[in-house]
Amino acid sequence: EAGVAQSPRYKIIEKRQSVAFWCNPISGHATLYWYQQILGQGPKLLIQFQNNGVVDDSQLPKDRFSAERLKGVDSTLKIQPAKLEDSAVYLCASSPSVGRNEQFFGPGTRLTVL
Amino acid sequence: GDSVTQMEGPVTLSEEAFLTINCTYTATGYPSLFWYVQYPGEGLQLLLKATKADDKGSNKGFEATYRKETTSFHLEKGSVQVSDSAVYFCALASRGYSTLTFGKGTMLLVSP
Numbered sequence: 331e332a333g334v335a336q337s338p339r340y341k342i343i344e345k346r347q348s349v350a351f352w353c354n355p356i357s358g359h360a361t362l363y364w365y366q367q368i369l370g371q372g373p374k375l376l377i378q379f380q381n382n383g384v385v386d387d388s389q390l391p392k393d394r395f396s397a398e399r400l401k402g403v404d405s406t407l408k409i410q411p412a413k414l415e416d417s418a419v420y421l422c423a424s425s426p427s428v429g430r431n432e433q434f435f436g437p438g439t440r441l442t443v444l
Numbered sequence: 445g446d447s448v449t450q451m452e453g454p455v456t457l458s459e460e461a462f463l464t465i466n467c468t469y470t471a472t473g474y475p476s477l478f479w480y481v482q483y484p485g486e487g488l489q490l491l492l493k494a495t496k497a498d499d500k501g502s503n504k505g506f507e508a509t510y511r512k513e514t515t516s517f518h519l520e521k522g523s524v525q526v527s528d529s530a531v532y533f534c535a536l537a538s539r540g541y542s543t544l545t546f547g548k549g550t551m552l553l554v555s556p
Contacts, residue, residue, distance in 0.1 A: 334487070361542065372448070372533050372546025373488070386543060421487060425542060433544065435480075435487035 332356065334436035336422050342442045348410035351439045355404070355424030361385075362399055363433060364407050365421040373421055379405065380427075409441075417443045446471045450534050450547035457524055457554050465519040465550045467508075467534035475536040477501075477510055477517040478544070482531045491519075491532070529554045 335354040343349050355362050360381050365373035376395065378386040381402035390397070394413070399405040409416055419440050423433040451466040469475065476495045480488040492501030497512035506521045517534060534547040 363543075370548065372535070372548050373544075374546070375543050378543060423488075432490045432493070433542070435489070437485070437487045 334422055334424055334434055336420075336436035336439055338439055339437065340440050340442075342444065343412055345414055345443050346411040348408065349412055349441060350406050350408045351420050351422075351441075353405045353407070353422030353436060355422070356434055358426070359424035359434070360402070360427050361425045362405050363423040363425075364397055364405070365423065367419040367421055367438070369418070376407070376420075412441075412443045414443050417441055446475070446536060446538055446545040448534050448536055448545055448547035450532075450550050453531075453549075453551035455550060455552050457552070459526055459554055459556050460523045461554075463519070463521040463524045463528075463552065465532055465534075465552070467517045467519065467547060469515050469517065469534070469536050471515075471536055471538055471545075473538060474512070475538045477508070478535040478537070479506070479508055479517070479519050480533040480535060480546075482533065482549070484530070488533065524552070524554045526554045526556055528552060 362379045364376040367373040376390045377397045379399040382399050397407045419438040421438045422436045425433045447470045449468050478493045479491040481491045482488045492503040494501040494510035500509045508519045531549045531551050533549045535544045
């Protein structure tokens with residue numbers, strides 16, 4: 331079974347530029363999560379999708395971050411414009427459904443904002 | 445709100461030493477508790493979990509017991525290996541929700 335795929339693995343941009351990350355969850359998984367992991371901290375949930383609907387985006391900085399999950403499969407997370415404090419690893423995870431199921435994580439995208 | 449507190453690292457051990465990584469939590473109700481491991485360059489992997497008080501989760505020689513009275517979920521292993529070197533995250537999910545709240549992580553370094 332293929333795991334959660336993410337791309338790119340690394341991205342370096344200048345502040346005020348825009349960037350997008352892509353995630354393809356495990357086939358058949360209805361729930362998809364985006365986390366932000368700042369160096370030295372644990373992952374923090376940005377947004378949770380159930381199929382193509384948003385379940386929780388309370389911690390997503392909506393003035394600059396956006397995410398979509400068209401057709402309920404893969405997802406993109408965008409930052410526009412980026413700030414220095416957005417430097418982090420962005421993790422995507424999926425699980426079969428909402429509930430206390432195991433979440434399967436992708437390898438993450440490391441973003442550096444200069 | 446929910447929170448998880450882990451001991452700060454790095455924890456440096458010699459191979460075959462005993463490992464304890466402390467984790468305490470604050471949550472309403474009775475959360476599920478997890479330990480995730482992150483090897484260098486990889487994503488997080490679920491190591492073990494416990495869903496109710498006094499449950500013991502175990503995997504790959506690691507164990508953790510859900511202690512409601514002390515709101516703790518300490519990770520232990522009797523004999524660590526060099527290959528156990530990684531960052532370990534304690535996490536919780538409040539009952540009825542799937543959102544995970546993570547601790548800051550504890551780096552474990554095992555030398556031969």
